[in-house]
Amino acid sequence: MEKQSKIYVAGHRGLAGSAIVRMLESLGYENIVKRASSELDLRKQSDVETFFEEEKLEYVFLAAAKVGGIMANATYPGQFLYENMMIQSNVIEASRQYGVKKLLFLGSTCIYPKLAPQPLKEEYLLTGELEPTNEPYALAKIAGIKMCNAYNKEYGTNFISVMPTNLYGPNDNFDLETSHVLPALMRKIHEAKVNERPTVTVWGSGNPLREFLHVNDLAAACVFLMERYEAEHIGEFVNIGTGEEISIRGLAELLCDVIGFEGNLVFDASKPDGTPRKVTDVTRLKELGWQANEPLNVGIVQTYQWYVENVVKQ
Template sequence: MEKQSNIYVAGHRGLVGSAILSKLHTDGYTNLLTRTSSELDLRMQEEVNDFFEKERPEVIFLAAAKVGGILANTMYPGDFLYDNLMIQSNVIDAARRYGVKKLLFLGSTCIYPKFAPQPLKESYLLTGDLEPTNEPYALAKIAGIKLCTAYNNQYGTNFMSVMPTNLYGPNDNFDLETSHVLPSLMRKIHEAKVQDEPTITILGTGSPLRDFLHVDDLAAACVYLMERYAAEEIGEFVNIGTGNEITIKALAEKLCEVIGYEGQLVFDSTKPDGTPRKLTDVSKLTSLGWSYGISFEEGLQDTYAWYIQNEVKK
């Protein structure tokens, strides 16, 4: 990946894509391609083909996806499966046909079985049943990994896949219906503080364990891998995370500290928890020479400051 390479960041306005775009700018990459979803619908093969024919990207960061938390996945399972299958299949296949030199496909650690041994090693893929609340999204991401691997084997392409843990940071989605747990809790706790509410109800028991990674660290890892490694050197895919974990209850308590909310947290155990534990094994990533740099406390402060400036004040 050269500084003058024609680099396409798919999904550049989302949490992950925006962080990757910013990292590339900071690192001196000057020829960056972007398109909004209204300009280019990646679910439409003809539109994707036209874009590749005209722009001829050499390197691709495939961060475009339909994403959401447990509620959104439960409400729209068909959309999560179809949209993600179409987005990734169209881009990966066009990359193969138009001779893209290198592609990075971003998935998620939700690809692992619900009751996989902990921490989650790359070898645990397809060793058990998936978590039902995000199965459609997970199936799509598994298909994306396998498509990259199949094309590498059949056509000699250089398409690598990375599986980030739970992400957070600037440009996250704070919609209470479709967001993931951390931004959803941040918004709920902030609004409870502003409205002086004595209690907050949190869905689930608060017991699930999660590994949270700041999106700027993810962007740094993605650029690091693309600059230094070929797909065959990292294997089928590599996890990206911190290797640390925290319960949802402890996360909520930390957010209360950051936000300054002093009310009571009430957990609704009648609502689903999702996967009980999801700790990422990052030994493979560490062996490739990368580890995270942003502490959880620093990351939460940074994200809350962004939320106040961009969501509350807009």
């Protein structure tokens, strides 16, 4: 990519997309195209094709998606499957049709089988059954990976796919019904502290192990790969993560320390745990020359400060 290249970041207001925009701007990229969902509905094929035809885009970061935690996935499985399939299919096809030089598709490590060996290697894709609580989202993302790969083979496109682990950071979703575990716990613990409640209830046993990646690290990895590597060098897709894990109980305790909540944590084992363990193998990414830099405890402090200043004070 050149500094003047016309770059479209789909989903620029979301957690991942906004971080990619910040990273591109910090590196001196000046021609970044953004469209809010109110201006461009990526679920509508004709609208997407008109947009690509008019803008003559060179590079695309496909970070737009319908996302959420266990509750959201369980409540809206049809929406998660339909909307993600439509968004990614329309953008990928329009990128092919209108000559985009390179596209980066963002998926998720939920694509892996529920009981896949750990840590998760790229070759474990489609080797077992998916975790039922996020199967629709995972199926959509798997289809996106396969679509990029199929287009590369059939049309000679240069579309690459990355699978980030659990993300957190500025512009995260803190809605208790639709958010992921880290921002949901951050909000619950903060509100318990402010309202002087004695306990905070955490879904599940607290035993599942999870990996968390600061969204600034994700953005750095995505731009790094777009600048330096072609699809043929990356393979079908590459994991983006830290390779480090923490239990949900440990995460909740860390959040209590950062927020200053001195009450008790209550774990509701009647609620689903999801996948027992999920940590990525980041060997391929390290071999390409990149690794994460933000320690979890430091990233949580920064994210909590952003939450207080931008969400609580609104």
